Amino acid sequence: MTTYKISKDKMNELLSSIKGYDVYVPTELGDKFQFKVMKDAGDAKLGYSQSAKPPKDVIFPQNEVLMNYKIQPNGFDVDQVIDSIGKFVIFGIRNCDSRALKYLDTQMLNGKYVDPYYAKRRENTTVVGLACNTPLYNCFCKSVGAGPHHKEGHDVHLTELDDGYLVEIITDKGKELLANSMSLLAGSSDADASKQAELKQACEAKFVRKLDIKGNDKRMLDIFESDYWRDVSDGCIGCGICTLLCPTCFCFDIQDIGSRKEGQRVRVWDSCQYPEYTMHASSHNPRPGKKERQRQRFFHKYVYSYKNNQMLGCVGCGRCINQCPTQIDIIDVIEGVKNVKEVDQ
């Protein structure tokens, strides 16, 4: 790993010097932020807090065409879109979101079946992380294994200092990305490194909310049938915000769009919060109400994921808390299981 420094006014130049990639940068969206392909380096708002939608959709797009088909008089044409997938950079991703990519890898790349579309995009993506200096009110990444200054999963790691950015090139992918821009980078000093450590400590002290996850998974299994789940999901309106904006949620649905003669097969995000998600062909629904659907969300993130992958399905970004229209608070819910009195028979 080599460490460099770049002054703030040269950052735009660095962004413009990246060629041959679709560069996703945080841009403004009203009073929120979102990752978009950079058209002009001036659009990048690296001082952003958190994007409304996680940048997982670079690697796992919400609307992904899997193939185009067309029926001909003698057979049919299938256009495998996978070959035309380009190269991407996610520039300025926070550690919560990059840890979520690591979680998505366990679902999409490990085991018997590898998702070829995800694998191709993942391989073609270079991740440039940006350390977080001011956590939001509902951030709790530190409690679930990530951290504002963690570097795992990053190819290049940036830290914002007072007079510039500290640039740490971690992998070969990162080296390749910045090969053209080396002239913009200067050497870093020990003072910068100590400043970085200082910022890290200052940021970690700023966290307001914490979650103690020890022993919760066992406890949750004990109270699976409890009315507690009904009470915590009373306010739920059954929209999919908590899942669609979650950086680790990966459920999808396959749709055929078009006519019988020609069309597309498309993969779109789905959500366990919709009744159609578990609807059987017999019209029986094993998760008939919001109690069962919300419970599934909490259990998947805090029990099943841990059991299957030894990794929590929650990275503590706090989006589901910030954006929930009815203030369902995952920290509160998971903390609350300790106080539930009755246990399943």
Added chain:
Amino acid sequence: MSNDQLRKIASTLLAEGKVKYFLGNVRGADGFSSKPTTARTPEEANEFVWDPSCVNNMASYLHEDKKRILKRGEEPDTRPIGIFVKGCDSRSVALNIQEHIFEREQIYIVGATCEGVVDVPKLKKAWMKRGLPVAATNTLQLSIVGNEVIASFDGKQEKFAKDDVIMQRCKVCRYPNPVIHDELIGEQVEPKPDAYPDLEEMEAMSPAERWAFWTDQFSNCVRCLACRNVCPACYCRECSVQRSNPAFGPRTTPTEKMAKAQFSNKTPTKEDNFNFHMSRMYHMTGRCTNCGECNRVCPVGIPLRLLTRKMDKDVRETYDHESGLDTEPKNLLAEYRDDDPEGGFL
């Protein structure tokens, strides 16, 4: 205190068994916001809050009662549902009664007159900016006095300018007092003047500019359907934009395809998003009560209220119709009046 009044009414109703449950708000975990909940016992009702943080329109929770499938052998509970409403929410309840989703006696309405509710994220931002202690918010109480929002905690008081932290929708509210209610909390509040200053910018746009503006806005939509789910006027058992739609097979008959007709595909492309939002708006014409919840819940900040307000304005000017003002059955598209302004005829 209004908190005490609401708690007393709700807990008495529950203790006497006059309502099957009561829909109201409790304090959220972050200490600022209020969280919609269902109280089933008098003790739960004693947690209720009524202060300017109560942004949620409880009327949308009424529909769950209709959608719930009874267990085998379960007798339906015919007692009314208790509900807490503000002025704007009361119109939503009235609309549901107008459209015969509920009968009047099936709902016990506790109304409260309202000076406006705060935009919680905005208040939170202002709070953090002043560096106020976060832990103290467990005891936070909000109230609106004159042009100020007063937050009191730990015996201290903090004042915010009302215009800075209040919801945009409250600045043009013409119905701060509940239009129907069984019990009323609070003094009558003066309605805001009848004007549409919020629409000026959009109305000044040319059709091409408007098209570009909305296509751009809808391209951000993630189709979480929160705007549909939070809407008190959206109560279909099955929504036309969200049906299970398995892939076409060689044996799919034309009849089966027809049965799966959708206004828009599940794919969140620009075109489908446009279709989804526009079909929703068409279904709202003359029905929307302008509670502004769809605008509030949108996670990507699409200004849906511009559309609902524009619709409200056009329907009022063209047909002199406003929904949800009383419980008499009235429907813009199913009613003939001799004194119809006829502005809609070409």
